[in-house]
Amino acid sequence: MVSEIKIQKLAGVMGWPISHSLSPQLHGFWLRQYGINGSYVPLAVSPANLESALRSLPKLGFSGTNVTVPHKEQALELVDVVDAVAKRIGAVNTIFVQPDGSLLGTNTDAIGFLENLKFFAPTWQPISETCVVLGAGGAARAVVAALVDAGVGEIRLVNRTLARAETLADDIGGPVSVHGWEVASQVLDGAGLVVNTTTLGMQGQPPLDISFDGLQSNALVTDIVYTPLITPFLEKAAARGIKTVDGLGMLLHQAAPGFEGWFGQKPHVSPELRAFVLQTISDRDI
Numbered sequence: 001m002v003s004e005i006k007i008q009k010l011a012g013v014m015g016w017p018i019s020h021s022l023s024p025q026l027h028g029f030w031l032r033q034y035g036i037n038g039s040y041v042p043l044a045v046s047p048a049n050l051e052s053a054l055r056s057l058p059k060l061g062f063s064g065t066n067v068t069v070p071h072k073e074q075a076l077e078l079v080d081v082v083d084a085v086a087k088r089i090g091a092v093n094t095i096f097v098q099p100d101g102s103l104l105g106t107n108t109d110a111i112g113f114l115e116n117l118k119f120f121a122p123t124w125q126p127i128s129e130t131c132v133v134l135g136a137g138g139a140a141r142a143v144v145a146a147l148v149d150a151g152v153g154e155i156r157l158v159n160r161t162l163a164r165a166e167t168l169a170d171d172i173g174g175p176v177s178v179h180g181w182e183v184a185s186q187v188l189d190g191a192g193l194v195v196n197t198t199t200l201g202m203q204g205q206p207p208l209d210i211s212f213d214g215l216q217s218n219a220l221v222t223d224i225v226y227t228p229l230i231t232p233f234l235e236k237a238a239a240r241g242i243k244t245v246d247g248l249g250m251l252l253h254q255a256a257p258g259f260e261g262w263f264g265q266k267p268h269v270s271p272e273l274r275a276f277v278l279q280t281i282s283d284r285d286i
């Protein structure tokens, strides 16, 4: 009897460099957890090779790929179809190979951000909320798009380089006002959500120091930086009794839609997954 050949499902993450990415460990955890015959591999692809690498995906039998720094904007130009959310954010982080071999690009960072907030702060209500977003880089675009779509009342976008914040506000639309870094503490007045999307507070970077004096009493403070997990910004907020949400969950939640599309299983962001990824981070630091 001829034994049935089981085709392995394949996905990966393209970046340059790629060794820092936690996605192979994260997806590997889910593949083992669900007993899926599949692999998720790190792919070191230079910007010059991105187009040919993406076009090779269907030929190699890949179901799709993540793209990370520095490819997220270029990928948007290269795929065949870009969905509405990726268009709005101006970047693609997840690509699905379609049955006809064409490439569909989406962006799961916005949903990852919101799911993380919902998970750790289930009572927080976005509708009509006054929000402050610090930073106007790639991550801020996803956060602002997520908040606008969730129906918040106002977003005060604060950035060192004002022009960058103005461009972001124009691109995404919605109730967004733009402010310079020097008024960062003042714009927190009356806010119910503060999000740090800058690199301040990341390992090796100076801390983000801001006054939380004017915040609503039930405000939520969150950071998308997760190395360290508890940034000085979150530490200072927590010391004042303010509810905080760390950034690791955004990484975990943004991975879920890709995993489901490539491997056919909706994955669960569990405490065990979180502990496993945290352990991976701390093993790397040694």
Ligand code: ATR
Pocket: 134, 135, 136, 137, 138, 139, 140, 159, 160, 161, 162, 164, 181, 197, 198, 199, 200
């Ligand atoms: P990402 O794509 O991860 O968001 P990025 O595009 O490099 O990263 O954006 C980094 C953000 O951190 C930007 O908002 C940057 O401000 P500028 O647009 O003015 O560069 C912000 N940032 C980095 N270092 C900063 C500092 N020392 N003070 C204030 N903001 C800083």
